Amino acid sequence: MDDAHWQRLSPALDALLELDAPARAAALDAHRRVDPAFAVELEALLALEAEHADFLAEPAVAALPHMRPGRQIGPYALERLLGEGGMGQVWLAHRADGLYERRVALKLLRPGLADPDLRLRFTRERQILARLEHPHIARLLDAGISADQQPYLALDYIDGEPVTDWCRAQQPGIAERVRLFLQVCGAVSHAHANLIVHRDLKPSNILVTARDDVRLLDFGIAKLLDTPGQAPERTRTGVRAFTLHYAAPEQLRGEPVTTMTDVYALGVVLYELLAGTKPCQPARASDAQWEQAILDVDPLRPSLVLQRGAGDGLEPIRRRRMARAIAGDLDTVVLRALAKAPEHRYPSVEAFALDLRRWLDGKPIHARPQRLSYRVGKYLRRHRWAVSSAALFAMTLVASMVAVSWRSQQALEESTRAQAMQDFVVGLLEQAGAASGGAPMDVRRLLDAGVQRGDAELAHQPVARAELYGVIARLRLGLGDDRQALALLERQAAILATAPDTPPGLRLQAASDRGRALRLLGRPHDAIASMQPLQALALQREAMLSRQAAELYTHLGRSRRDLAQFEQAAVLFQRALALRRDGVVPDEAGTVESLADLASLHSATGDLDRALAGTDAAIARLRARLDARHPLAVELLRTRCALLRAAARAREAEASCRDGLALALALHGMRHPATLDARRQLAALHVDQGRFAEAEIEFRDALGWTIARLGARHADVARIHNSLGIVAWERGDEAAALAALTRAVDIWRQTGADSRLADGLFNQAMVLQAAGRAAEARPLLHEALTLRRARYGAAHGLVGDTLRLLGEVEHALAPGTGRAH
Structure with missing residues (x-):
């Protein structure tokens, strides 16, 4: 084997050795799909490693004489x-x-x-x-x-099982694991108060009984085995009186053991309870490499280890939830206990336990300097519903930046870029918080300041600056600021067009974001033109960039759906669903999105029963795998309401609409597009019920907010004009109805929203026919009929409605006979 080939094999082998068995098997499957021969070599090396891993595991001491029951x-x-x-x-x-x-x-x-x-x-x-x-x-x-x-x-x-086995069997939540661990801390603290150090804390010495009570074993046994005048952590035979994998660095160096030695071992145990693996995982399992790792290698954050696929058999969705719960404070607490130098650890087990109790209570921990951005984050979590949405989005920005940093760990250059961005975001939040004087931060000002500061501080790191633009643009899209997001994404595209060696994942993400923004602005043709050139790259890199590929397929599919290109949209949605649902680490939120997208195709083609069944399945999965208050629930409830309304199930439709509106208000506030959508939908139900005055008030209020946010020529503005036209017609004001419907049709023609255009043309013709202007109505109906036949097929009910109205128009225009022709 030449050096070049080994340089390719070695890092891949090291990465596999760090994984537990299920994650390792999944990673090998991914290698097989890309390079089967390479995967075979890796499997052979793994087998060789397993054969020799335990060569030095047993201590060189005499065996026990044969023991048997009854002796x-x-x-x-x-x-x-x-x-x-x-x-x-x-x-x-x-x-x-x-x-x-x-x-x-x-x-x-x-x-x-x-x-x-x-x-x-x-x-x-x-x-x-x-x-x-x-x-x-x-x-x-x-x-x-x-x-x-x-x-x-x-x-x-003690009739119990080791704490790690208990957690593996019971799969408790993070808070429950911490509470169980606090029992351990209480016992160790009591021993320390009696001047006794355990020296060999490990899961097999921590049993959990059937009543979920902890019992610690072997207190003082290592001390009993000490020989006066010899190194304190070895017996006369030279065998360690501690377990290597849970030993503190000072034990390996033969230095005096203190209570902080037990603090370190407790940190190892807690790390294993949270992440499902030990903090030090050398590439080779020899004692020498374990010692080197404990002495010299800083452990990864347990939340990051979970995200990368550890978790001791946990289901992916549960593993991701646990990683989110651990990220931040618990990461910090565990890593403080695992500091290499005793003086950098918690000074006592009680101090360790105190921070864990503060975490359980939602209070700031003592293990880190309390920066302003950190205190704001803690306040948000403790007072979730009393804090402005701006502060929530400020913390979302930090989370997004951390996500970017995790994507950037593959090379030194990318790691440096990620660290620069993290430092930039922390500084930005501290500066904004200091300037606010304690008042709620305006998130849009914060995002604008982020762009300005990024331009200055990342001027010589174009790819990092492009990533930053993408993060802020996605936050802008989440806020409903579609035009501002697109402007930033255009700047990102200009950078990436000239940047050498742009990471493929960033190229896919940038194309998806830009296509999404264009589509939301009512420009589906431009969205397709932006994303289509990247489809081949997405297909090529699916195995390694499944999330980005699925996102590109999703937004490309939605743009094609908007243009009634249903077969192409279905292929894209199915591919996105497969990547999200069947990946090594399933994307539950993405899976729900893809199920909803497929259901929307049934709705678009008029199959209400299948559309409603698909939407209900997506809602059920969301509630089972994620959270009933997940932001996706707002859109799903809105879709369900629309389907029930179309099926003439008014009472159920209104219940879904009101549930969606309440959730949108709680999650996003009054001005967010999701809330405006829900309000428009409720107003449409009022029209169905003949409550025209209430409906008009809602529509006009929503119209003002929507124009202010999206501009006067957006497709969503056309929808409101269309609704106001229907309300005016129901009230008998034909002139106002025609004016509103004409505005809607003009906007839909401009934006290329053919599905909506057919509805607008039909409504316009209906009012004209009622006003005795059949000649003006006829060409509109012929155009609507062409669009609806192309979209739904000749047998669809909407096509039948169009033909019936066209028949009435032709009858009205027939000279003298009273018959349509």
Whole structure:
């Protein structure tokens, strides 16, 4: 194997070795799809690694003599083997001398671990350890050496399972894991108060009972095994009296052990409870590499490890939720406990526990400097509904920037760019917060300031600046500021057009964002022209850039749907659904979006039953896998209302509409496009019910907000003009009706929204016919008929409605006979 080939294999192998079994299998599948021969080589190397991984795992001490049930060790009779490790065996035993009846966990130490002074030290230390009376500590009841020189330790027998096994079986939430861990902290803190350090904290020494109570084992055992005058963390045989994977750096260096050694081990345990893996994962599993990793390698944030596919068997959606819960404060707490230098850790277990309790209570933790942006974030989470939407979006900006940084870890240049952007965002928020004097931040001003500051600070990093523009543009789109977003995306496109070596993921994301903005501005043809050239790249990079590819397919499909190109839209929506639902890490929100997109095609072609069934399925998945108050629920409820209204199920339609409006108001406020859509929909229901005055008030209010936000020539503005025309006609004001409907038709013609144009033409012709102006109505109906036949087919009900009205017009125009021709 030449050096170049090994340089390609080595990093891929290292990445696989860091994954748990399910994630590793998924990653290998991805390699097979791209390069089957390369995947075969990786599998062979993994097999070789597994064969030799445990070569140095066992300590070089004498084996225990053969033990069997019924054998007596000191005053205890063995019942059954509970477990075996490097230091010996653990048996379930009972008192056999009749002094009292009690079952114990009897730990039998390997003979090589005993020394001539062990009996004396057992007697002395037994008295010290007897002080450890705590509900979460399994007491050391007895310690001695039997007549045949077998060292033993008798502890409370705890019928439980290791805390990691319990979490794997029960899959509790993050808060429940932290509360369970606080029981451990309480026990260790009690021991420290009695001047006892555990020295070997690990999951197998932390059992959880059937009542979900924690019991700690083996307190003081390592201390019992210390030989005076020797290195404090090794026995006379040179075997470690601690477990390597949970050892603190100072233990490996042979330095004095303190209470902060236990703080470090607790940090390792908490990391494993949260992330499902240990904080140090060397590429090779030898003891030497484990030691080097513990001494020199800083652990990744547990939330990041979860996002990359760890999680100890968790379902992807649950893993992502847990990663979001851990990100930020819990990451900081865990990494503080895992600091390499003892003086940089928490000064005590109680200080560690205090920060965890503060996290549970939603209060700021003590483990980091409290920057203004951090305090604002904590306040938002504690007072979620009392804070302005501007502050929420300010924190969304930070989250988006962090997401960008995670995408940029593949090379040193990208990592530097990501760090520059993180520093930029933190500085921006601090500056904006200081300038606000405590008043709510105006998010749009904040975003404008972000662009200005990015232009200055990222002037020599064009790709980073382009990424920043994309983040802020997406936030603008979320706010409904479609025109401002497009202006920023045009600037991004200009940068990327000249930037060398633009990452493919950024190119796809930029095209999707620009196409989305153009479509929202009623320019579906331009949207397709923007995205179509990138479709080949998306297809080529699906395996590695599935999220970006699915997003491009989604927005391209929606633009084609708007232009009644239903077959092409269906292919794109199905491809997006497959990538989102069937990926290595399923995208639940994206899956719901794609299901809704497919349902919308049934609606567009007039199949209301299938459209409603598809929408209900999307809503059910959203509620089961995500959250009933997810922003996607607003659009789904709006769609459901429209379908029920079309099916003449007025009461159900109004219930869905009001649910969607209430959620839109709670999530977005009064001025957001989603809220305006819901208000327009409710007004349309008022029209159906004959409540014209209420409907007109709602429509006119929505018209003002929509023009201010999207401009007077937007397709959404045309929809409101169309609705106002219907209201005016129902009130008998034909002139006002025609004026409003004419404005709607003019806008729809300009924007190319053919599906809406047919509706507007039909409504315009209906009013003209009622006003006795059949000759003006006839060409409008012929155009509407052509559009509806092309869109729905000849047998559709809307085509029939158009033919009936056309028949009435022809009849009115027939000379003398009264018959249509």
